[in-house]
Amino acid sequence: MIAIVDYGMGNVASVSTAFKRLGYETAITDDKQMLHNATHIVLPGVGSFHAAMAEIGGRDLKKTLQKLSETKPFLGICLGMQLLFTEGFEGGFSHGLDILPGSVERMETDYILPHIGWNALAIRGETNPFKRFENEHVYFVHTFAANTEDKFIAATADYGVSVPAIVKKDNIYGIQFHPEKSGEVGIQILKTFLQEEL
Amino acid sequence: MIAKRVIPCLDVKDGKVVKGTNFVSLRKLGDPVQMAADYSRGGADEIIFLDISATNEGRNTMTDIVKKTAETVFVPFTVGGGVKTIDDVSRLLKAGADKVGINSAAVSNPELITEASARFGSQCIVIAVDAKRYADGWHVMTHGGTMDTGIDALQWVKTAEQKGAGEILLTSVDTDGVKHGFDLSLTKAVVDAVRIPVIASGGCGSPEHFTEVYKQTGVSAALAASIFHQGTFSIKEVKQSCAGQGVNIREPGFF
Numbered sequence: 001m002i003a004i005v006d007y008g009m010g011n012v013a014s015v016s017t018a019f020k021r022l023g024y025e026t027a028i029t030d031d032k033q034m035l036h037n038a039t040h041i042v043l044p045g046v047g048s049f050h051a052a053m054a055e056i057g058g059r060d061l062k063k064t065l066q067k068l069s070e071t072k073p074f075l076g077i078c079l080g081m082q083l084l085f086t087e088g089f090e091g092g093f094s095h096g097l098d099i100l101p102g103s104v105e106r107m108e109t110d111y112i113l114p115h116i117g118w119n120a121l122a123i124r125g126e127t128n129p130f131k132r133f134e135n136e137h138v139y140f141v142h143t144f145a146a147n148t149e150d151k152f153i154a155a156t157a158d159y160g161v162s163v164p165a166i167v168k169k170d171n172i173y174g175i176q177f178h179p180e181k182s183g184e185v186g187i188q189i190l191k192t193f194l195q196e197e198l
Numbered sequence: 199m200i201a202k203r204v205i206p207c208l209d210v211k212d213g214k215v216v217k218g219t220n221f222v223s224l225r226k227l228g229d230p231v232q233m234a235a236d237y238s239r240g241g242a243d244e245i246i247f248l249d250i251s252a253t254n255e256g257r258n259t260m261t262d263i264v265k266k267t268a269e270t271v272f273v274p275f276t277v278g279g280g281v282k283t284i285d286d287v288s289r290l291l292k293a294g295a296d297k298v299g300i301n302s303a304a305v306s307n308p309e310l311i312t313e314a315s316a317r318f319g320s321q322c323i324v325i326a327v328d329a330k331r332y333a334d335g336w337h338v339m340t341h342g343g344t345m346d347t348g349i350d351a352l353q354w355v356k357t358a359e360q361k362g363a364g365e366i367l368l369t370s371v372d373t374d375g376v377k378h379g380f381d382l383s384l385t386k387a388v389v390d391a392v393r394i395p396v397i398a399s400g401g402c403g404s405p406e407h408f409t410e411v412y413k414q415t416g417v418s419a420a421l422a423a424s425i426f427h428q429g430t431f432s433i434k435e436v437k438q439s440c441a442g443q444g445v446n447i448r449e450p451g452f453f
Binding site: 010011013014017018021046047048111112113114115116117118119120137139140141142143158159178180181182183184185186187 | 203
């Protein structure tokens with residue numbers, strides 16, 4: 001069972017639907033026992049970094065999520081990806097989950113924000129499991145982006161600046177765009193995450 | 199770089215897709231959930247549902263359609279039409295819509311934009327503007343394009359942006375249903391007036407009209423209804439035409 005962490009930030013049903021489409025069982029939950037029993041942890045989310053960390057704190061989930069990231073395949077999507085980092089500046093300064101090193105800052109681009117729409121992926125490295133998605137378009141909606149070490153960046157998109165689109169460190173994955181809204185490409189990206197860890 | 203979006207729009211009345219010409223005579227076309235799924239598979243970058251039901255019963259039907267669509271469609275979709283309160287926005291987002299379009303209610307109560315964007319994020323608040331040309335400029339029209347508010351459309355889109363709108367869905371009442379092309383001068387004026395994405399709507403009759411509006415106005419997306427619904431052109435044909443003219447477009451590949 002794939003656990004989709006429910007912490008009150010945005011509609012998570014579509015993430016669940018996408019995994020079900022791949023034939024997996026899912027549970028949308030904030031129950032610690034269910035999270036511990038899951039095969040995979042997915043942290044979705046739409047909204048502001050500050051509000052999200054407050055919700056996670058209010059549900060006493062911060063340590064649980066940190067612990068789960070040490071043992072299970074762990075995927076953050078959109079805001080959930082940003083929360084993986086050390087700190088964020090949306091809605092004021094907040095500490096993140098600090099599972100990956102880096103900060104989440106407002107993008108400095110000449111283009112209009114939010115970065116909204118379909119943008120092409122540039123995949124880094126020849127052995128990258130996402131290599132076959134080179135130049136495929138995926139759906140982004142965000143204003144803030146991760147600022148992290150190069151070695152954790154698996155894919156980028158060009159929006160006047162190089163936007164980290166997929167980050168990866170061992171069993172921990174972060175996807176800035178919305179794979180559940182990126183058509184068949186997005187579904188296959190989720191499948192790649194699931195297969196990597198099986 | 200970010201691709202120009204091609205969006206089919208489904209006008210839904212009492213659970214069925216219909217399409218009007220110049221906002222009047224309506225013809226029934228089909229099942230909205232099925233049509234949205236077909237368009238999604240066919241390469242649509244986004245789907246817009248416009249609920250034109252006049253009754254509460256019709257509105258409830260729309261909520262069910264949104265729920266079913268969220269289970270079958272894996273591209274973003276927007277729902278507009280008759281959204282009057284923050285509860286309407288909440289209901290549609292909860293049902294699974296990615297964005298909600300607000301039209302007349304935002305004109306009569308601009309604070310609704312502020313409230314909705316503060317609560318749900320500006321990225322999911324689309325302000326729909328119906329504009330018509332008058333001697334002194336473009337006016338904002340309400341009630342399905344029939345009532346002149348006297349409000350300057352270019353001023354209004356700036357206000358909407360300041361209040362927290364995430365996108366502008368701009369329909370030209372003058373070109374809607376005429377099929378001679380998008381309203382290029384209105385679209386360009388609105389794109390130049392704001393720093394948020396603008397979706398052009400009204401008047402598309404051929405794939406070349408998409409290329410024209412993308413190239414000449416800097417718009418982020420363009421929407422059409424009848425040319426897709428009547429099977430005149432497929433999304434794929436529109437995209438191939440745009441790509442052939444050098445427009446940066448998403449062409450779904452092997453997946």
